[in-house]
Amino acid sequence: MSGGDLKVSGLPIEMIRTADLRAQQTLVSQDTYIFSLTLADNIALARPDASREDIEQAAHGACLDHLLADNGSDLSEGQRQRVALARAFLSPAPFALLDDPTSRII
Incomplete structure (x- = not known):
């Protein structure tokens, strides 16, 4: 398939x-980096000024309830992807690009 126009919020992408x-x-994305921080801090990377309640809602939305060991080494790949989803839920960005983020969530 070729041709056509790509628009974002009604504007041609070239503009x-x-x-x-x-x-x-x-x-x-499928691969999520976990920093040597608390789970809440890892989620809040998407919005550093987020309240504790906002972070908890993002974690709940991603079905994430876990305490982190060093660098998240005890997290499964699926749990890492849930952290990435929670970050996206917390992000104020109006667009979310998903690169198969649930490929390892069972």
Whole structure:
């Protein structure tokens, strides 16, 4: 298939600066990096000023209830993906790009 127009919020993609577009999106990929922080801090990377309640709602939305060991080493790949989903739920970005983020969630 070829041809056609790609628009974002009604604007042709060619009229949108890449930096502006990236500022409006969040990415959830198959591979999720877990930092040596608390679970709440890992989720809050998406929005550092988030309240504890907002973080808990994002974790709940991702079906995530777990305490972290060092670097999240005790998390399964599926649990890591849930952290990435919780980050996306917390993000203020209006667009979410999902790269098969539930491939390892059972």
